[in-house]
Amino acid sequence: MTAQTMSYSARESSSGSWMQWAMIVALVYLLLVAVGMIGGGFKAATGDQAKELFAFASNPLAALVIGTIATALIQSSSTVTSIIVGLVAGGLPVEIAIPMVMGANIGTTITNTIVSLGHVRQGQEFKRAFAAATIHDFFNLISVVIFLPLEIMFGFLQKIGVAMSGFLVGGDSMSMKGFNFIKPLVKPPIKLLQNGLGDIGLSKAVVGTILIVLGIALIFVVITFIGKLLKKLMTGRAKEILHAAVGRGPISGLTSGTLITVLVQSSSTTTSLIVPLAGSGVFSLRQVYPFTLGANIGTCITALLAATAVSGANAIFALQVALIHLAYNILGVVVIYGIPLLREIPPRAAEKLAELAVEKKIYVAVYVVSVFFLLPVILIAGSNLLGM
Amino acid sequence: MSNIQERKQELQGQITELETSLAELRGKLEAVEEAEQHAMIDQLEEYIDVVNHKSAGLKAFWQVVKKELGDVLGSKG
Numbered sequence: 001m002t003a004q005t006m007s008y009s010a011r012e013s014s015s016g017s018w019m020q021w022a023m024i025v026a027l028v029y030l031l032l033v034a035v036g037m038i039g040g041g042f043k044a045a046t047g048d049q050a051k052e053l054f055a056f057a058s059n060p061l062a063a064l065v066i067g068t069i070a071t072a073l074i075q076s077s078s079t080v081t082s083i084i085v086g087l088v089a090g091g092l093p094v095e096i097a098i099p100m101v102m103g104a105n106i107g108t109t110i111t112n113t114i115v116s117l118g119h120v121r122q123g124q125e126f127k128r129a130f131a132a133a134t135i136h137d138f139f140n141l142i143s144v145v146i147f148l149p150l151e152i153m154f155g156f157l158q159k160i161g162v163a164m165s166g167f168l169v170g171g172d173s174m175s176m177k178g179f180n181f182i183k184p185l186v187k188p189p190i191k192l193l194q195n196g197l198g199d200i201g202l203s204k205a206v207v208g209t210i211l212i213v214l215g216i217a218l219i220f221v222v223i224t225f226i227g228k229l230l231k232k233l234m235t236g237r238a239k240e241i242l243h244a245a246v247g248r249g250p251i252s253g254l255t256s257g258t259l260i261t262v263l264v265q266s267s268s269t270t271t272s273l274i275v276p277l278a279g280s281g282v283f284s285l286r287q288v289y290p291f292t293l294g295a296n297i298g299t300c301i302t303a304l305l306a307a308t309a310v311s312g313a314n315a316i317f318a319l320q321v322a323l324i325h326l327a328y329n330i331l332g333v334v335v336i337y338g339i340p341l342l343r344e345i346p347p348r349a350a351e352k353l354a355e356l357a358v359e360k361k362i363y364v365a366v367y368v369v370s371v372f373f374l375l376p377v378i379l380i381a382g383s384n385l386l387g388m
Numbered sequence: 389m390s391n392i393q394e395r396k397q398e399l400q401g402q403i404t405e406l407e408t409s410l411a412e413l414r415g416k417l418e419a420v421e422e423a424e425q426h427a428m429i430d431q432l433e434e435y436i437d438v439v440n441h442k443s444a445g446l447k448a449f450w451q452v453v454k455k456e457l458g459d460v461l462g463s464k465g
Contacts (some may be wrong), residue, residue: 115438118445120452235436242429247422264436272439273432282421282428361452362460 013361020229027229029185031222031302032309035086036186037215039318041196042090045208054092059301060099060152061383064144065376067103072372077108077267078302079223081325083216085303089310089318090212097156097321101303102144102328105296110372111268115275120361122279129279129356130364131347136271136292138346143332160327161320168323169316176237183311223302226252234263250290254333257294267299285347293333300326 071080081104088097116133119126121362151157190211197207238260262268274288300322307315307322336342356363 111439111442114442114446116445117449118438118441118450119443231436235433238436239429239432242432246425266439269439271465273435276435276438277428280428282424319402351424361449361456364449365453378389 012327013349014247017025017233020233021200023225024226024229024233027222027226028305030218031082031226031306032182032186033189034215034222035082035089035306035309035318036190036216036311037193037218038083038086039089039314040190041208041211041213041215042087043208043312045195045205046091054087054096058093058096059380059383060096060148061379063096064103064106064148065380067100067105068107068372068376069103071104071107072110073107074220075108075111075268076220076223077104077225077229077234077299078265079220080104080107081303081322082219082223082306083301085306085310085318085322086215086219088321089312089314091314094157094161094317094320094324096160098151098324098328099148101321101325102148105140105329106137106144107372108267108299109133109271110141110368112136112271113368115272116279117364119275119279123358125279125281127354127358128285130287130357131273131285131350132278132292133271133275134367135346135350135351136283136295137330138349139293139336140296141371142336142342142345143328146335147328147331157324157328158320161324164323164327165316165320167321180309183315185333186309187311219306223265227264227269230264230266230270234260237263245291245351250337253287253290254294254297257291258298259294261298263293265302267295270298285351289347290337293337293382296329296332297326300329336348 067080067084070083071077074080082103084092084097084100084104088094112133113130114124116129119129126358147157174178193214194207194211197210198204202210241256241259245252256271260273264270271292274283274291276287277283278288303322303325307319310318336346353363353367357367
């Protein structure tokens with residue numbers, strides 16, 4: 001290759017990556033607009049009656065199940081938590097949103113479990129891959145078992161959310177209100193769409209419903225595209241982060257998992273990435289464990305970003321939910337990974353299940369159907385019977 | 389008595405020597421493992437898209453489960 005063609009291809013690749021970054025900026029803007037659309041849509045459709053609309057999910061177990069199943073079906077916790085932020089902007093009470101966010105954590109673990117099934121014909125490799133995938137499931141399940149009852153009894157996560165949001169936007173000296181340039185950028189297209197739909201004679205309720213549906217669809221499409229683009233652009237940086245983490249212990253693994261998830265905006269990508277790495281036997285289950293937990297923390301960035309788009313009286317609650325999601329995932333790591341007795345439960349459970357899975361693959365099918373679909377239905381039915 | 393002391397010292401010396409070589413071997417093994425991990429990370433492009441190939445994995449899994457179920461039902465029938 002001549003120097004001229006090399007310089008031409010370098011220029012072309014740099015302009016290509018510049019284009020991709022411009023697209024990401026545009027997509028992030030669309031994500032913010034979409035979240036604003038959901039909030040605005042609920043306000044238009046229900047006025048101040050949104051709380052009544054969400055009464056069906058006032059049972060925390062029902063809310064947990066909705067979060068789990070929605071995420072398991074969509075296979076993106078970022079999408080579901082961004083939608084939840086939009087719903088809170090539209091009037092969904094924070095106390096209902098909290099179990100939904102916890103459910104999103106459980107639902108997202110189905111993706112890497114499915115990825116691990118690709119190794120099904122390779123005996124020991126499948127065993128390691130399946131254990132690396134389900135360690136995330138067990139961690140998130142234990143996290144809910146510990147924190148959901150505490151939240152129901154004491155509302156401690158909600159209190160943390162109030163304190164954190166107060167710290168960020170409440171005080172005079174640290175107020176972000178004056179610096180939030182996102183809301184004025186996001187509002188005009190939503191207003192334009194709302195007015196346009198109103199001008200063609202649609203009622204407020206119909207306009208609101210259209211905004212909600214469009215907002216949800218847009219979040220789904222935008223996050224999918226952002227994930228694809230970032231994966232292309234960030235593979236090199238992800239490699240650097242992983243190289244730097246090798247041989248440096250769990251804190252480094254946790255940090256690299258967080259950073260890579262922030263870079264690719266998808267915990268499923270991060271947790272699925274480790275499945276073949278662990279499956280090959282090159283990385284041990286104990287080595288990938290903290291990396292997986294980092295994905296839980298890194299994925300919170302999308303909802304935080306989404307919360308910046310919300311305006312109006314519910315903006316503070318939308319920010320609270322995003323901060324609660326972050327606090328919940330950090331607390332999970334501190335408590336479960338920090339206490340040796342609890343720390344050992346996810347890897348041991350994952351190893352035991354993987355042993356069974358190697359023996360009979362039908363156990364895998366039973367496990368996936370039970371945890372992600374059957375158990376949630378039983379939980380709802382049981383709690384309804386108990387009159388919760 | 390002095391023979392016993394000498395024997396003890398000799399054994400302690402051997403233990404120290406063995407421990408040193410064990411630590412050295414552990415260090416070497418760690419270096420080999422880390423080199424293997426770095427080599428795998430260098431091929432990250434191959435793995436980062438793994439999340440997009442879920443349907444193939446599910447298909448393969450379903451084939452295996454179907455065969456297992458067939459074997460179970462066949463042996464009962």
